[in-house]
Amino acid sequence: MEAFQSTGSSTREPRESAEHPGGVGGRQRERIIRAATLVFSRKGYDGARVEEIARKADLPKGNVLYYFKTKKDLYRIVIEQVLTLWLDALGDIAVDDSPEEAIRQYVNRKLALSRHYPEASRLFAMEVISGAPVIGAHLRNQLRVWVEEKGRVFRRWQDQGQMARIDPAHAFFMIWAVTQTYADFEAQIQAVTGVQDYDTEIYEGATSEVVDALVRGLGLTNEMSERRAQA
Amino acid sequence: MEAFQSTGSSTREPRESAEHPGGVGGRQRERIIRAATLVFSRKGYDGARVEEIARKADLPKGNVLYYFKTKKDLYRIVIEQVLTLWLDALGDIAVDDSPEEAIRQYVNRKLALSRHYPEASRLFAMEVISGAPVIGAHLRNQLRVWVEEKGRVFRRWQDQGQMARIDPAHAFFMIWAVTQTYADFEAQIQAVTGVQDYDTEIYEGATSEVVDALVRGLGLTNEMSERRAQA
DNA sequence: ACCAAAGTTGACCATTCGGTCAATTCCGGT
DNA sequence: ACCGGAATTGACCGAATGGTCAACTTTGGT
Numbered sequence: 196m197e198a199f200q201s202t203g204s205s206t207r208e209p210r211e212s213a214e215h216p217g218g219v220g221g222r223q224r225e226r227i228i229r230a231a232t233l234v235f236s237r238k239g240y241d242g243a244r245v246e247e248i249a250r251k252a253d254l255p256k257g258n259v260l261y262y263f264k265t266k267k268d269l270y271r272i273v274i275e276q277v278l279t280l281w282l283d284a285l286g287d288i289a290v291d292d293s294p295e296e297a298i299r300q301y302v303n304r305k306l307a308l309s310r311h312y313p314e315a316s317r318l319f320a321m322e323v324i325s326g327a328p329v330i331g332a333h334l335r336n337q338l339r340v341w342v343e344e345k346g347r348v349f350r351r352w353q354d355q356g357q358m359a360r361i362d363p364a365h366a367f368f369m370i371w372a373v374t375q376t377y378a379d380f381e382a383q384i385q386a387v388t389g390v391q392d393y394d395t396e397i398y399e400g401a402t403s404e405v406v407d408a409l410v411r412g413l414g415l416t417n418e419m420s421e422r423r424a425q426a
Numbered sequence: 427m428e429a430f431q432s433t434g435s436s437t438r439e440p441r442e443s444a445e446h447p448g449g450v451g452g453r454q455r456e457r458i459i460r461a462a463t464l465v466f467s468r469k470g471y472d473g474a475r476v477e478e479i480a481r482k483a484d485l486p487k488g489n490v491l492y493y494f495k496t497k498k499d500l501y502r503i504v505i506e507q508v509l510t511l512w513l514d515a516l517g518d519i520a521v522d523d524s525p526e527e528a529i530r531q532y533v534n535r536k537l538a539l540s541r542h543y544p545e546a547s548r549l550f551a552m553e554v555i556s557g558a559p560v561i562g563a564h565l566r567n568q569l570r571v572w573v574e575e576k577g578r579v580f581r582r583w584q585d586q587g588q589m590a591r592i593d594p595a596h597a598f599f600m601i602w603a604v605t606q607t608y609a610d611f612e613a614q615i616q617a618v619t620g621v622q623d624y625d626t627e628i629y630e631g632a633t634s635e636v637v638d639a640l641v642r643g644l645g646l647t648n649e650m651s652e653r654r655a656q657a
Numbered sequence: 658a659c660c661a662a663a664g665t666t667g668a669c670c671a672t673t674c675g676g677t678c679a680a681t682t683c684c685g686g687t
Numbered sequence: 688a689c690c691g692g693a694a695t696t697g698a699c700c701g702a703a704t705g706g707t708c709a710a711c712t713t714t715g716g717t
Contacts, residue, residue: 223694237556242472245675255696260676262694317555320610324548324555325468327613334617342618359642361635364619369604369636372611376603379551382558386565387573388595404592405600411590412643454664476705486666491706493664 224262226252231273236318239325240270271329274322277315278330282337284308288345294352295415302370302406309378310398316378342367359414366413373409377401455493457483462504467549470556471501502560505553508546509561513568515539519576525583526646533601533637540609541629547609573598590645597644604640608632 230252234243245266249256263269284304289297309316322330346363353360377384377397390396410416461483465474476497480487494500515535520528540547553561577594584591608615608628621627641647 239470239473239552241474242470244673246673256675257677257696257698258694261696264676266675320551320555321470323611323614324551325613327617331613331617334614335620338614339618339620359639361639362631364615365631365635366639367618368607368611368615368632369639372603372607373600376599380554380599380603382556382562383554383565383569384595384599386558386562387570387598389566389570400593400596401599404596408590408592408597408600408643408645411645412639414639414642475703477703487705488666488668488707489664492666495706497705 223252223254223258227254227259227262227269228273228276231269232277232314232318235270235273236314236321239321240266240329243270245269274318274329275333277318278333280308280312280315281319282341285341288348290348294357295410298370298413298415299406299410302374302409303402305370305374306377306398306402306406309374310394313378313381316375320375320379357415359412361413369412370409373405454483454485454489458485458490458493458500459504459507462500463508463545463549466501466504467545467552470552471497471560474501476500505549505560506564508549509564511539511543511546512550513572516572519579521579525588526641529601529644529646530637530641533605533640534633536601536605537608537629537633537637540605541625544609544612547606551606551610588646590643592644600643601640604636 227248231243231248233251234248238244243266245259246256248269249259252259259269263272286301286304288301292300322328323334327334342364345367349358349361349363349366352358381393384397385393388397458479462474462479464482465479469475474497476490477487479500480490483490490500494503517532517535519532523531553559558565573595576598580589580592580594580597583589612624615628616624619628
């Protein structure tokens with residue numbers, strides 16, 4: 196099946212048991228979700244195989260479909276979890292701080308997110324490249340509202356001459372593009388740089404240089420000498 | 427099959443016939459490649475279905491596999507074509523021009539590429555997100571060399587105080603990320619902005635604002651008043 | 658007009674896939 | 688010790704998938 200639409204779906208909710216030393220621990224759902232995130236992030240929905248997810252979770256296929264009735268269900272839950280992570284980590288852009296400091300923190304936060312959850316980032320990218328068949332509605336609602344809201348903050352900064360006159364939406368697209376590229380295009384960056392320890396070598400460099408470049412690009416230095424008043 | 431390696435593969439090379447009014451035209455391979463690019467760019471290799479490619483090319487499945495012996499063959503040819511497009515369009519960064527003008531043109535060229543071949547961009551992104559199983563070797567060779575070469579130009583500019591002191595590789599990652607985001611994340615940008623005519627509305631705005639922001643971020647203005655000499 | 662190569666097509670095949678199911682084991686409460 | 692629900696598992700099923708094939712049509716050269 197391809198490009199599915201929402202369907203009423205219930206997922207069995209196994210007993211909520213406390214941790215148990217020798218036994219299972221009842222934490223199977225988490226393992227499955229972790230494995231599914233990995234596989235979906237590399238193959239997308241249609242390309243992923245339930246059996247590969249099962250193998251990666253070290254469980255028989257039947258067990259995976261016991262916890263999640265269908266592959267579709269599993270995908271929905273996994274990607275909605277990723278989306279939540281993504282939206283939460285957008286966090287609030289501190290309005291009170293100086294624009295430069297606010298954005299600097301925001302970019303650092305997004306960069307850290309890519310660093311610590313690269314599979315989540317890739318899964319999100321896969322979904323969007325595929326046309327966002329599942330989370331499209333969310334993007335049109337929650338994300339859109341968020342961008343409008345924060346966009347107004349940007350406009351205020353711009354009116355006060357504290358930020359370059361860029362369409363706020365484009366400013367976000369730039370920030371997201373740059374921060375996510377380090378997770379999504381890891382294979383390319385790894386290939387070009389040939390670094391051994393991607394995590395530290397690349398992200399350390401990125402946080403120290405790329406953040407500066409973005410701040411500069413968005414014209415966020417506090418001491419903006421140049422007048423930029425073209426309403 | 428997943429994560430395949432290179433295998434000796436030959437593809438039937440149909441007769442090179444001239445165009446023919448009533449008849450076929452002999453240009454089937456092109457149609458198939460176009461259709462394949464579309465499908466692969468949305469579903470990735472494993473997720474794509476030969477039959478869907480055939481349907482999109484308006485041909486029976488058997489015919490597709492007549493021109494390309496296997497799905498794998500077809501994918502390899504399609505993605506190598508995309509990679510060529512990508513590498514060619516990297517083009518030369520004019521060394522003689524002013525840094526600002528050189529980069530400005532380069533970014534504009536990459537932006538135009540995303541605009542006119544969005545499926546190619548998405549297919550490339552899919553491949554890389556999947557770990558670049560097919561083009562990984564190319565990236566480690568051709569692209570790597572290219573980056574090293576152009577990186578030396580950047581270093582020279584930086585030594586002359588005409589460009590901010592950013593690791594040239596990261597500078598490229600930034601540029602690529604921003605320019606490709608408009609093709610790869612079209613669904614997200616469409617969702618957030620809600621524009622009707624994506625092609626003109628979004629790209630027009632991007633070329634006028636984002637290029638400036640990148641140039642500014644890379645510290646490429648000719649009149650760089652701030653000293654920036656920390657070897 | 659005829660021929661051989663190239664192109665086209667739908668039927669067909671073996672394998673794989675998502676999903677079901679019945680049988681069995683595990684576990685906590687009593 | 689025993690019970691009932693939850694969890695686990697492998698066998699199994701129908702549909703879909705990549706690929707093959709033989710029959711048929713088109714095409715260009717002579």
